[in-house]
Amino acid sequence: MAELWINWRDETGAGGRVRADRSPFVVGRGATCDLVITNNKLSREHISIERYGDGFIISDRGSSNGTELNSMPLIVPTEIMDGDRASLGGGAALKFEIGWDEPAIEEYDSETETVQVAAVTVDAPPAASVAVVEENGGIPSWLLIAAPVALFLFVVIAIGLVLLLGGGGSTQVSNIGIRNTRTPDEGPSEDKTPTSKTPSASPSGSPGSSNEIIPLPSPTNLGENAKVEQNAAAFLRRIAQNDPKAFLTAEQAQKVSSKAKQFSNSQTLAANIESARKNAAAIKTLAASKNLTPQFLATAAMTKLGNSRGDVLQTAQSMADILERLQTQIGCELYDDCLMMVAAYDQGERGDFMRLRNTLQDLANKFPESSRAIRSIWFLQKQGKITDAEFDFALKFLAIGTITQNPRDFGVSAEQLTL
Numbered sequence: 001m002a003e004l005w006i007n008w009r010d011e012t013g014a015g016g017r018v019r020a021d022r023s024p025f026v027v028g029r030g031a032t033c034d035l036v037i038t039n040n041k042l043s044r045e046h047i048s049i050e051r052y053g054d055g056f057i058i059s060d061r062g063s064s065n066g067t068e069l070n071s072m073p074l075i076v077p078t079e080i081m082d083g084d085r086a087s088l089g090g091g092a093a094l095k096f097e098i099g100w101d102e103p104a105i106e107e108y109d110s111e112t113e114t115v116q117v118a119a120v121t122v123d124a125p126p127a128a129s130v131a132v133v134e135e136n137g138g139i140p141s142w143l144l145i146a147a148p149v150a151l152f153l154f155v156v157i158a159i160g161l162v163l164l165l166g167g168g169g170s171t172q173v174s175n176i177g178i179r180n181t182r183t184p185d186e187g188p189s190e191d192k193t194p195t196s197k198t199p200s201a202s203p204s205g206s207p208g209s210s211n212e213i214i215p216l217p218s219p220t221n222l223g224e225n226a227k228v229e230q231n232a233a234a235f236l237r238r239i240a241q242n243d244p245k246a247f248l249t250a251e252q253a254q255k256v257s258s259k260a261k262q263f264s265n266s267q268t269l270a271a272n273i274e275s276a277r278k279n280a281a282a283i284k285t286l287a288a289s290k291n292l293t294p295q296f297l298a299t300a301a302m303t304k305l306g307n308s309r310g311d312v313l314q315t316a317q318s319m320a321d322i323l324e325r326l327q328t329q330i331g332c333e334l335y336d337d338c339l340m341m342v343a344a345y346d347q348g349e350r351g352d353f354m355r356l357r358n359t360l361q362d363l364a365n366k367f368p369e370s371s372r373a374i375r376s377i378w379f380l381q382k383q384g385k386i387t388d389a390e391f392d393f394a395l396k397f398l399a400i401g402t403i404t405q406n407p408r409d410f411g412v413s414a415e416q417l418t419l
Contacts, residue, residue, distance in 0.1 A: 041091025044331035062242030065089025
């Protein structure tokens with residue numbers, strides 16, 4: 001079976017050689033990764049490598065600074081070839097080696113091998129070749145020809161059935177880039193996955209970029225929880241650097257809905273939303289300098305103001321340094337990361353920037369749940385790892401952010417805030 005070895009070096013010259021001994025094998029700066037490279041240019045979970053038979057597929061996990069494979073941007077999951085090189089956001093360099101723990105081709109005894117070669121190379125009538133091979137216990141040559149043809153026909157028929165049963169709908173093309181050669185000039189494979197009709201975040205996920213998520217006005221007969229789910233999804237996709245499928249469960253939406261009712265018809269919140277709109281350009285510039293999304297920073301400032309009318313930009317400026325330091329420890333690629341940053345804001349104000357990160361590492365060692373399941377305010381609150389006040393502050397942040405997507409749905413007289 002093929003084995004994949006990874007030789008890595010970071011900017012300081014530190015490095016090593018490890019075997020990708022599990023699937024998926026995750027590389028990043030997060031403590032739960034299989035290969036941890038502590039460099040701020042890497043995302044918490046930067047890339048993952050998965051085994052497919054004797055092959056290996058590398059994927060970028062929505063990293064902030066991107067990944068290059070053989071000096072070309074890694075856009076879609078791509079097969080790794082022996083000798084390939086990757087750059088993780090400019091913070092670490094990888095070289096891949098693929099080896100075998102056993103011979104890839106079976107050994108033949110000399111007599112059988114001679115007969116097979118003779119059958120292929122000697123210029124003799126087909127019938128004679130068949131007779132020679134069969135007489136020595138080999139495989140008939142007609143079978144060697146017929147088998148690939150039969151396999152090809154089977155594949156063609158299977159594809160035809162899929163298209164027929166699909167009712168004429170569009171067929172999704174695999175977005176795994178399998179390469180026959182490794183010519184750098186060819187560039188990355190185009191991602192032909194059909195675009196979802198659901199609004200999604202900008203593919204770049206870069207802080208300060210203008211995402212094209214424009215939630216549709218809620219129908220007047222839409223229930224309160226449904227309105228929260230719709231608007232919260234749009235908000236969550238805006239605050240994360242790269243989480244285009246973010247959503248709330250029905251149970252989570254119900255909690256947010258209860259909190260949002262506290263701001264119903266709030267003139268104070270309407271004024272703060274307007275303050276953020278007027279200072280949108282300055283908030284975007286500040287957010288970009290701190291590697292945060294502007295929607296996240298503006299909403300954090302409005303959450304801190306709470307029921308007080310104030311200057312959202314000035315409040316954001318007072319919070320930016322603390323949020324930046326929390327982001328370094330927790331990350332902000334996913335919306336759950338952003339909510340944890342908000343929950344830990346009081347810890348950051350007290351100068352304790354490592355507490356939540358250490359808690360997450362401890363939980364990852366104790367619980368079988370996935371890393372993403374553990375890294376959420378919902379799990380932390382259930383395990384008593386954040387206080388009621390910290391959870392409530394994050395819930396308030398989520399409620400205010402949800403309202404900003406369609407304020408009039410929640411009785412707030414303000415225009416939509418989409419930074």
